Amino acid sequence: MIDYKDSLYKVIGEKIKTRRQQLKISQLKLSEDLKHLSENIELSRSSISNIEVGRHQIPLHVLYSICQLLKLDVKELLPSYKEIVQFATSDITNYSEYLKDNNLNKNAIKSIDKAIKNIEL
Secondary structure (H helix, E strand, O other): OOOHHHHHHHHHHHHHHHHHHHOOOOHHHHHHHHHHHOOOOOOOHHHHHHHHOOOOOOOHHHHHHHHHHOOOOHHHHOOOHHHHHHHHHOOOOOHHHHHHHOOOOHHHHHHHHHHHHOOOO
16 A cells, blocks of 8 residues: 655655755754744754654644745645655655656756755745
8 A cells, every 4th residue: 555644754855855955954954943943843953864754744833944944935845646646656765766767857857956956035
């Protein structure tokens, strides 16, 4: 049986990780910045790691705070139902690998990467 919930959190986590790395922010720095942003959010570096690999189900208010710090709109992290089904039914466990294997040519990947890098609030 396909576990869509696990796939959802893996895709969101991978998108968070990709954006964090693009901004050259460590997991520890993101953790510290979350605490400074909101006293109600205390996530350790290991919790950030667990979010990024999809082991931790991120609460919605934390997701919004992470988006604020990563200069993203929450919609950019949420995959479509089609993406979840395709990822859940593929043999690929890493969303970055999935994107590479999902019939995207090098120019499309470069365009997507460039668009992500130019996202600003």
